[in-house]
Amino acid sequence: MSKFLGAEYCELVEASFSAARRRVLVIEPHADDAVLSVGGTMWLRRHECAFVVATVASRSNWSRFRGLDVAATTELRRRESELAARMLGGEHICVGMTEAALRFQQRYPGSEWTDEFYRRHGSAIQASIVRVADDAERARWIEAMVQLLDKERAAEVWIPLGGLHVDHMLTADACFAAIATQPSLGHGRVLRVYQEQPYAASNPRHMDAARTALIEAGAVLEEERIAIASVREYKRRLVSVYDSQNLGEIYAVPGIDQTELIWRVHELPRRIDSSGLVSQAVTRPPAPHAIDSWLARNRDAPRVRVLLSAATGHWARDLKLLGTAFPRARFEVHVSAAVAAEVADVASDRVDMRTVAVGKLAWVLKALRLCIARPAPTLFYAGERREREARLLSRLWLANDVLVIPTMDHLAARYGT
Amino acid sequence: MRTIPALAEITTRPRHLSFRLATALPPPVAWPADSLLLPRPHYELHGDALCYPEVHQPLRQLTASESELWSLLRQPVSVAAVREWIGAVAD
Numbered sequence: 001m002s003k004f005l006g007a008e009y010c011e012l013v014e015a016s017f018s019a020a021r022r023r024v025l026v027i028e029p030h031a032d033d034a035v036l037s038v039g040g041t042m043w044l045r046r047h048e049c050a051f052v053v054a055t056v057a058s059r060s061n062w063s064r065f066r067g068l069d070v071a072a073t074t075e076l077r078r079r080e081s082e083l084a085a086r087m088l089g090g091e092h093i094c095v096g097m098t099e100a101a102l103r104f105q106q107r108y109p110g111s112e113w114t115d116e117f118y119r120r121h122g123s124a125i126q127a128s129i130v131r132v133a134d135d136a137e138r139a140r141w142i143e144a145m146v147q148l149l150d151k152e153r154a155a156e157v158w159i160p161l162g163g164l165h166v167d168h169m170l171t172a173d174a175c176f177a178a179i180a181t182q183p184s185l186g187h188g189r190v191l192r193v194y195q196e197q198p199y200a201a202s203n204p205r206h207m208d209a210a211r212t213a214l215i216e217a218g219a220v221l222e223e224e225r226i227a228i229a230s231v232r233e234y235k236r237r238l239v240s241v242y243d244s245q246n247l248g249e250i251y252a253v254p255g256i257d258q259t260e261l262i263w264r265v266h267e268l269p270r271r272i273d274s275s276g277l278v279s280q281a282v283t284r285p286p287a288p289h290a291i292d293s294w295l296a297r298n299r300d301a302p303r304v305r306v307l308l309s310a311a312t313g314h315w316a317r318d319l320k321l322l323g324t325a326f327p328r329a330r331f332e333v334h335v336s337a338a339v340a341a342e343v344a345d346v347a348s349d350r351v352d353m354r355t356v357a358v359g360k361l362a363w364v365l366k367a368l369r370l371c372i373a374r375p376a377p378t379l380f381y382a383g384e385r386r387e388r389e390a391r392l393l394s395r396l397w398l399a400n401d402v403l404v405i406p407t408m409d410h411l412a413a414r415y416g417t
Numbered sequence: 418m419r420t421i422p423a424l425a426e427i428t429t430r431p432r433h434l435s436f437r438l439a440t441a442l443p444p445p446v447a448w449p450a451d452s453l454l455l456p457r458p459h460y461e462l463h464g465d466a467l468c469y470p471e472v473h474q475p476l477r478q479l480t481a482s483e484s485e486l487w488s489l490l491r492q493p494v495s496v497a498a499v500r501e502w503i504g505a506v507a508d
Binding site for chain 1: 438439440441442444445448449451452453454455456457458459460467469470471477483486487490493495496499507508
């Protein structure tokens, strides 16, 4: 038994817990998020709280083990979650929504999640997980949260704050929208919001924006900081149960085993935007007037130039939006070869695609060539990391009306998703 | 940020060993008899060797008593029950 425990082949679990414990529903986007974010707190409170961990996007294709299909991966992750919940003296529920990378693949009818599919679309998949979901997807998640909260009569509900991942934002948005839609789902319950790890460490600005969005919408939050250093080895053990994931790397973020952060919700947000409370706030463009006026100036343009030096993550939706914004235009799309598949795989007779070789030099040469090309309204998307470089390059095109955006969600935010 | 690993990492690292989170929780000094032993879901027994799913390189060759213990772990089993089946060597 010692050898098996030491090698992590099995876990030693307390046989019984008090029946008088308070039932606490902890909602997590993916299998492992609750333990990563509040695993220490749950371990400390396991004798006073009967935790029910509900994984929203429980249908998954992601595992570090190669060769597992969606069904096998989903089942493996369910069993990991069930074991972690048992270690806490709790239960686990699969809500059954489909996680983001798999939703991306489902946009390509007839495709399957294979190494080849990932090789072709890897950049776009990476980009897609930080794009905001569309309203139809959000509506499905809200309905799922309504059903979960209606069925699971816990005395407390813990909601994720909404990390920089479409499924995390969707989960937070859906929880608040569900309670706003049916206030009875929140009546008589203690509601808490929890800080999400590793997002709090890797994207603190995003997490601050999510919390600010809640407060600006009328939420009254009381902060609780839980010191977990005394139980950090237990949290680490709980996290390690999710061995199908890449958690060795993720768990290295600073502070993850020192303090956990929870806010008790004294007042719920009163204003819930239909585009999602968190999603809408974090994708609000810093200068909306610049986008609005560029769109208005060029609405009737016959030709619009679109430069994509990075994958947008949802080109089909972006193209539809561009088609609406510019009803008479054909689109001259210059796209980096590394991400060309994303554009090539969306058939459209309004798109004239031109591939740019990979690398900065190719884009500099392209920029110089465009200086002498026929002027056209130009949209330049280079991703957040390359926005500054894109702005510098765009200064070369004096005769063109250029808009540089760090995310296509800024455009969507002005037109609605 | 939590992302999908780069393709290069997926295709070049020995995937069954990469990114693993090791723990240092020591086994209990005194084994509580009524506690349950639950197996992790990642392992499959091929012959006398434990393997990760779809990775048929053995992680560990089990001894006879270890094989017996693994067989018992197919269902949640109490420490007391393991001791009863395997004897004093179980701890």
